Amino acid sequence: MDHGGGGGSGIWIRAAVAVAAGAAIAARAVRRKSVDSSAVFVGVPAMVAHTVAGYRFAGLLLVFFFTSSRVTRVGEARKRALDPEFKEGGQRNWKQVLSNSGIASILVVLIASVTGGTDRCLDSKESTLVTALIGGVIGHYACCNGDTWSSELGILSKAEPRIITTFKVLLRLFSDCTNHQQTCNFSLFTFDLFRECGRVPMVV
Numbered sequence: 001m002d003h004g005g006g007g008g009s010g011i012w013i014r015a016a017v018a019v020a021a022g023a024a025i026a027a028r029a030v031r032r033k034s035v036d037s038s039a040v041f042v043g044v045p046a047m048v049a050h051t052v053a054g055y056r057f058a059g060l061l062l063v064f065f066f067t068s069s070r071v072t073r074v075g076e077a078r079k080r081a082l083d084p085e086f087k088e089g090g091q092r093n094w095k096q097v098l099s100n101s102g103i104a105s106i107l108v109v110l111i112a113s114v115t116g117g118t119d120r121c122l123d124s125k126e127s128t129l130v131t132a133l134i135g136g137v138i139g140h141y142a143c144c145n146g147d148t149w150s151s152e153l154g155i156l157s158k159a160e161p162r163i164i165t166t167f168k169v170l171l172r173l174f175s176d177c178t179n180h181q182q183t184c185n186f187s188l189f190t191f192d193l194f195r196e197c198g199r200v201p202m203v204v
Helices: 008-031 037-053 055-072 076-082 094-115 128-154 179-196
Strands: none
Touching (some): 008 037, 008 055, 037 055, 037 094, 055 094, 055 128, 094 128
């Protein structure tokens, strides 16, 4: 279903809006230390790609960005004490921004090329491909949100982590240790996770 705003002039208008809004949001994010200056060179193009595909995709990106930035600031004092590499506000760099928006940016570019910039709904009867691509974008940000929220809020919990499939307690990955200890603990955490999933034999 075409809800307008697509094609020729509509795409260029959205691109102009995205550049202006993206630059303003990026400047604010750098001032608030949510990202560093390198992230701007990935974040603004991602904003343009999402907006050209449709304002709803830009909205999805912004909801993820603002909510994740907000939860990053929750409990900063405790995070500073626990994490030797703590950075105020998060200060995500270009690699982190790319990992959180790269796949979705590719998908929205594909959506824009298929739809010509027209706004489409989730309708598998009309277009299975467009529906699958939109679902991919939604799924991508659902995963990114889950990862960011769980890590930023989970570190504040005093309870032991549990695997969601069996609810069994896993080894805690402590962040108040040296880099070498972090590597060892992460390896143990990964081993414990796979053991609970039945992927490796239990070792006593």
